Amino acid sequence: MNIKQNLEHLHKRISQSCELSGRDPGSIEILPVTKSKNVDLIKQLQALGFKKFGENYIQEIEKKFPLLPSVDWIAIGHLQTNKSALATRLCHTILSLDSMRLAKSLDKESQRIKKDLTVWIQVDLWEQSPMKGCLRDEVESIMDFVRETPNLCFGGLMILPPIGDSKAFSDSHNFRLEIEQKMQKKVLLSMGMSEDLELAVMSGTDQLRVGSALLGAR
Numbered sequence: 001m002n003i004k005q006n007l008e009h010l011h012k013r014i015s016q017s018c019e020l021s022g023r024d025p026g027s028i029e030i031l032p033v034t035k036s037k038n039v040d041l042i043k044q045l046q047a048l049g050f051k052k053f054g055e056n057y058i059q060e061i062e063k064k065f066p067l068l069p070s071v072d073w074i075a076i077g078h079l080q081t082n083k084s085a086l087a088t089r090l091c092h093t094i095l096s097l098d099s100m101r102l103a104k105s106l107d108k109e110s111q112r113i114k115k116d117l118t119v120w121i122q123v124d125l126w127e128q129s130p131m132k133g134c135l136r137d138e139v140e141s142i143m144d145f146v147r148e149t150p151n152l153c154f155g156g157l158m159i160l161p162p163i164g165d166s167k168a169f170s171d172s173h174n175f176r177l178e179i180e181q182k183m184q185k186k187v188l189l190s191m192g193m194s195e196d197l198e199l200a201v202m203s204g205t206d207q208l209r210v211g212s213a214l215l216g217a218r
């Protein structure tokens with residue numbers, strides 16, 4: 001497998017979709033997802049300029065953490081409240097903040113160890129499963145709570161539309177606009193993976209979380 005070639009191909013897909021939608025490819029962040037991938041592959045991505053990596057399981061971050069001291073780890077999977085202390089210590093960002101309970105727990109831990117933590121609120125607009133985010137109606141109260149905390153910093157919204165469902169991608173786009181209007185400010189959106197990044201780019205995503213298209217099948 002040639003990661004550099006994969007990255008070139010990925011850039012090509014992104015710029016094609018950007019052309020179709022009049023967007024600037026430079027405004028879209030690629031977050032490599034390295035779950036189940038080894039340290040050597042992550043080092044190859046570091047050599048290509050990546051500093052942040054997404055992982056689903058805190059235990060896997062815990063294993064890789066001492067081997068890759070300069071990485072900013074991003075938790076992207078459902079996080080159990082009882083893993084808050086570990087996640088706060090190991091991670092730079094939690095992309096999957098999905099409940100008020102978890103927000104309170106991360107607030108407590110970040111204060112306890114005096115560490116700033118960026119949190120993105122994961123919302124499940126289609127009520128697919130509690131593992132896929134909070135409800136639409138919970139987003140504002142969680143955002144308000146985060147704003148009042150000393151160490152948590154609001155990063156944006158994370159949304160996982162059903163793969164290939166273009167209606168769901170436009171729902172996400174509209175929801176983001178709704179929140180931006182309420183907050184009277186720009187709110188970043190993390191949406192899109194290897195399979196559906198074209199739809200995500202056309203729907204205004206700011207961050208793509210890409211695993212297999214960069215590092216091969218898991």
Ligand SMILES: *Cc1c(COP(=O)(O)O)cnc(C)c1O
Nearest residue numbers: 033076193194195209210211212
């Ligand atoms: C695994 C995973 C990804 C990456 O998926 P690929 O299809 O390999 O690009 C992105 N986001 C989340 C939340 C994931 O769990």
